Amino acid sequence: xxxxxxxxxxxxxxxxxxxxxxxxxxxxxxxxxxxxxxxxxxxxxxxxxxxxxxxxxxxxxxxxxxxxxxxxxxxxxxxxxxxxxxxxxxxxxxxxxxxxxxxxxxxxxxxxxxxxxxxxxxxxxxxxxxxxxxxxxxxxxxxxxxxxxxxxxxxxxxxxxxxxxxxxxxxxxxxxxxxxxxxxxxxxxxxxxxxxxxxxxxxxxxxxxxxxxxxxxxxxxxxxxxxxxxxxxxxxxxxxxxxxxxxxxxxxxxxxxxxxxxxxxxxxxxxxxxxxxxxxxxxxxxxxxxxxxxxxxxxxxxxxxxxxxxxxxxxxxxxxxxxxxxx
Ligand SMILES: NC(=O)c1ccc[n+]([C@@H]2O[C@H](COP(=O)([O-])OP(=O)(O)OC[C@H]3O[C@@H](n4cnc5c(N)ncnc54)[C@H](O)[C@@H]3O)[C@@H](O)[C@H]2O)c1
Numbered sequence: 001x002x003x004x005x006x007x008x009x010x011x012x013x014x015x016x017x018x019x020x021x022x023x024x025x026x027x028x029x030x031x032x033x034x035x036x037x038x039x040x041x042x043x044x045x046x047x048x049x050x051x052x053x054x055x056x057x058x059x060x061x062x063x064x065x066x067x068x069x070x071x072x073x074x075x076x077x078x079x080x081x082x083x084x085x086x087x088x089x090x091x092x093x094x095x096x097x098x099x100x101x102x103x104x105x106x107x108x109x110x111x112x113x114x115x116x117x118x119x120x121x122x123x124x125x126x127x128x129x130x131x132x133x134x135x136x137x138x139x140x141x142x143x144x145x146x147x148x149x150x151x152x153x154x155x156x157x158x159x160x161x162x163x164x165x166x167x168x169x170x171x172x173x174x175x176x177x178x179x180x181x182x183x184x185x186x187x188x189x190x191x192x193x194x195x196x197x198x199x200x201x202x203x204x205x206x207x208x209x210x211x212x213x214x215x216x217x218x219x220x221x222x223x224x225x226x227x228x229x230x231x232x233x234x235x236x237x238x239x240x241x242x243x244x245x246x247x248x249x250x251x252x253x254x255x256x257x258x259x260x261x262x263x264x265x266x267x268x269x270x271x272x273x274x275x276x277x278x279x280x281x282x283x284x285x286x287x288x289x290x291x292x293x294x295x296x297x298x299x300x301x302x303x304x305x306x307x308x309x310x311x312x313x314x315x316x317x318x319x320x321x322x323x324x325x326x327x
Contacts, residue, residue, distance in 0.1 A: 071099025072302040077150040077203070079103040079143070081133050081192060082160030084111025086262030087211070089118070090290035091157060091297050096124025098298065100155070103146040105131045107160070133160045133188030136195075143195040152203035155301040156196040158189045158210045161230075163264055169223040178226040185230035186237070193241055197250065205249020209300045210238045212254045214316045221277045231256075235312060242310030251309040253300045258316025259287040283318030283325050 078095050082088040084106030092102045096119045104119070104126050106112035112128040119126035129145040131138045146153045162184050166177050189210050200206040215224070216231040235254050242252040259265055259278055265287060269275040279287070296315045299305050314320055 071097070072298060072304065073155070074099035076100045076154040076206075076301075077103065077146055077152045078155040078157060078301065079105060079146045079153060079196070080157040080159055081105045081131065081142075081188070083115050084108050085115075086264055087257070087260060087290045087293045087297075088157070088159040089115045090294040091159065092119055092126060093122065093124070094291065094294040094298055095155075095301065096126060097122065098302070100124075101150045102126040103142075103149065104128045105133075105142050105160075107132050133158075133192060134183040136191050139188075139191040140195045143199050147199055147202075153196065153199040154203055154206040156192060156200060156206065156208045157297060157301065158192040158196075158208070158234075159297075160188055161185045161211060161264070163224060163227045163268065165268065167224045167226045170225045173225050181226035182230050182233075185227065186233040189234050189237060193237070193252075197241075197245065200250050201248060206251075207301050207305070208238075208241065208250065208252040209297050210234050210252065210254045212238070212256050212312070214256045214258045214314060214319055217256060217312075217314070217320055221281065222274055238312075239310045246309055251305070253305065253308055253311045253313060255293070255297060255300065256312055256314045256316065256320075257288065257293050258282060258314075258319045260290060260293055261287045262290050281319055281322065281325060282316075283322045285326075286317065288315065288317055 073095050076099070078100040080088050080092055080095070080102060083092045083102070083104040085108075088104075088106070089111075092104055092115050096102050102119060102124065104112045104115045106115075106128075107130070109128070109130050112130065116126040116128045127145070127149050129142050131142040133139060143153065162181060164177050164181065167173055167181055193208060193210075196208065200208070212234040213227070213231040215228045216235045220228060235256075238252050238254040241250075245252065259282065269278070279285075293315055296313055300308070300313060
């Protein structure tokens with residue numbers, strides 16, 4: 001996918017999450033940033049919410065789950081940013097199948113509503129909230145939407161991210177591109193945590209999963225300087241957050257995916273040289289699937305990872321372990 005923010009104009013390629021390059025249908029949705037309105041927008045300056053603003057946290061635990069079997073996220077309320085597409089959508093479907101009530105947050109309403117419809121069609125529970133994760137007021141309203149809809153918040157999955165095609169080397173990357181990538185990928189995670197942490201505390205604690213990237217760990221053969229810097233920031237932010245809240249019932253871990261076959265990547269793989277330079281470094285010889293990332297996110301989101309915080313979970317087909325690839 002690509003996004004620019006010239007004159008508040010946002011261009012997004014919205015692709016079917018499971019489509020192959022040949023099958024993929026590109027529909028460009030132009031959204032004025034003004035049209036991304038929080039459902040529960042409030043006036044006045046943005047501020048960090050306090051416990052007293054929400055209904056009683058134990059309401060969330062009265063949920064019986066969508067199936068009879070015990071799910072790994074039964075009675076949990078999960079908020080996923082960027083859940084309209086790619087890994088976020090795959091996580092929404094998987095988490096709902098594990099008993100979670102899912103708040104699908106995305107900048108593109110049609111994409112987010114499609115995810116909600118898919119979750120409901122599978123027998124799960126979900127609600128949509130429009131958000132630009134770089135906008136404090138909208139992020140505050142997003143968290144309020146979770147609290148008022150489901151009475152709690154137990155998992156905050158900061159997944160939304162962008163990689164514009166003109167994010168390149170340090171000399172070539174336009175300053176506006178640097179600013180927008182940092183705003184969405186790093187400030188978006190900061191804002192999610194700023195408003196999400198009080199909600200998690202008010203709900204008795206929970207798990208934060210922040211999406212970084214393998215490029216935060218090793219230099220990319222194809223430069224994307226703003227994206228790499230933003231994802232490095234996500235790792236550092238996550239570690240510090242984890243330490244600060246470790247004794248208050250909040251865990252925070254980062255996911256570092258390698259190349260995953262989602263609209264974000266497939267857009268860039270249209271350039272054969274970009275694709276060759278990227279894919280040659282994967283020992284497993286293929287990009288990952290969104291569902292494979294979602295399963296790793298489920299581990300971090302659920303109590304299966306109850307003694308993990310401040311960690312980095314690398315899911316990269318062996319990239320970061322390789323000195324040379326098999327061929
Ligand atoms: N696909 C990969 O190869 C790969 C690899 C490493 C890390 N990641 C990271 O994983 C995360 C998900 O990537 P993906 O490949 O599923 O992306 P994607 O483009 O398929 O989906 C991202 C979703 O985020 C939404 N979004 C974009 N900007 C937003 C904003 N400002 N506010 C709210 N929503 C916004 C989009 O509308 C879209 O629905 C991103 O943080 C990305 O950087 C992806």
